[in-house]
Amino acid sequence: MSTPTARPATLDDVARAAGVSRSTASRVIAGTGFASPAARDRVGAAADRLGYVPNPAARALVRGAGVRLVIAVSGEDAGVLDDPYVDRVVGAAARICAPHGVGVALEWLPLRGPNALRRLGEDRGVCGVVLVNTTHPVLDAVPARLRGRVASIGIGSPTVPSFDVDNGGGADAVLRHLYDSGRRRIAMVTGPRWLTCAGRSVAAYRALMRSAGLPVRLVTGDFSAARGGRAALETLTRWPDTDAIFAASDATALGAISALRGRGIRVPGDVAVAGFDDIPYAAVSTPALTTATHPVRRIAAAAATAVLDGRRVPPVTAFPSTLVARESA
Amino acid sequence: MSTPTARPATLDDVARAAGVSRSTASRVIAGTGFASPAARDRVGAAADRLGYVPNPAARALVRGAGVRLVIAVSGEDAGVLDDPYVDRVVGAAARICAPHGVGVALEWLPLRGPNALRRLGEDRGVCGVVLVNTTHPVLDAVPARLRGRVASIGIGSPTVPSFDVDNGGGADAVLRHLYDSGRRRIAMVTGPRWLTCAGRSVAAYRALMRSAGLPVRLVTGDFSAARGGRAALETLTRWPDTDAIFAASDATALGAISALRGRGIRVPGDVAVAGFDDIPYAAVSTPALTTATHPVRRIAAAAATAVLDGRRVPPVTAFPSTLVARESA
DNA sequence: CGCACACCTGAGAGCGCTACCACCACAAGC
């Protein structure tokens, strides 16, 4: 019923208890190779009885596998690791990894210096890397050992599969909603300029403005609420007749609404504001935020799964984004 | 400058390159035992040149150390893992663990069945556990192998150190603010009933109400926005003259404000609403949320550090919580 | 009857590392 000693059971203990060799026990536990039903039953029973859990370190050592999945986040400085978005990615990945006996580590990957991935390549403890907000130089410098064990949330490359929300589709849905509700002077507060994947929504914005014959009004943001507030004010200063702001993130939108309210500008009365992400607080903000969904957890889980499985996956997986029309636009 | 082969360098490679034995190289790298300055220099140089990174699996195997820190979250069901609060804990822990070559895994620890920790005790891959929202039965069933390698965010026990925000102090600061601004019919929406640590703020509420001779109006919540909205409405139904609601979390407060607004009740005009946590969105909500700080990341980082170091720490570490007075109360 | 070909099993090497132990050189003390 319980382990005789304080020491956790090893495969040897299980084999002895089941009356088979370590090899056979290993085969049964790992589910590889041949094993008679009888042996299978006895080993299974012994493992249960002793509460046997394989030692992932030993397993990783002999298989050369690694025990750690690294979430590598690029950005200006290590402060990007303090982002709620990054937290959600890490949380979702940590949940996926747990049953595999794999842990998740969070590191900042500087934009300069493509050698950062090299260190992770040398570290045999690393079984895979999920890149977040990365850039092409990084994608092009994947060490040989990590080939096929890297996924990217955002842009990808021929060798690194990409997982992301359909930025263009989501932006398009929001912008059309803005247009359909009569807005004609629509400005956009973007994500950081260096972030290529954020460019998709900007492209959708430009395309729609052009096809509708409307002016393009772009202000660079960084996904943060603080920057969103400043960007909204800047927008109204440069183009006072703006009647709608599309923010690249909900945080930005919330910051914009707050700043606008501080200036006595009504939302959505004077200016409609829409975001992107549909964070949990979007539904209970005042006014309730109109936005497009961004299934961060599902994206992160898919990226982690791809790395863990090491299977071939399509080069690009885009998760659909749908409009959530509430009150702010 | 670079590894000659595609295979990452091993300690043997370093030793050979430095012209010393593997033992000496190990001593220098691990920083244990004697080593002459000359040997130290040569090994260090060789390690740099080869880009040597120790294999954490091998190290863990021989030291019997474990490579994974498990964040074990208790709650009604596995859905608690989807909480932004949990995400922040995991993010902060993952950041602390990365330099140690340790990964973080996220698991749900059912409230029933104290044997859940037993499995983690049998798993030699687990180097420590951080309990979140746990209960006494779990704390009293720590397996021998994990003794001294468990920390709790929330309540602790004689053997498991506790790290938490000063719930009582934070609640007290918010409630006094409510009282000082003239509110006299103050209701509270609590956290889940089974969560003992949440009881501290309830105790502070009861104490203040009693000493001020005010009526106690308690409604049970669960920290969520949805429940917060329903709880606020319930409060106003049961006690229509309520002029302030203290919510045990910002999400709850935001939900309450949203629901109140839906009923045409003005915040803070008719009812003041205050939260607890000071989440990033509290500053940009409408009205800006009055709340008390809750340094989740610092708490999680401290808990992870304690587990990683394995050093003795004080049984209780309470992080101060301060009032952030904004518009909602 | 022998031979191929399943299916199944156990011995044993070895993944990369640390830690124990034996050893060596040299200095100090009787």
Place this chain on the structure above:
DNA sequence: GCTTGTGGTGGTAGCGCTCTCAGGTGTGCG
């Protein structure tokens, strides 16, 4: 001279597991 350190070093046994390889026991077939 011999002992007793003291600082430094290398040999080597394993940590717990997987996986290859050499067998060993059946069945079907020429």
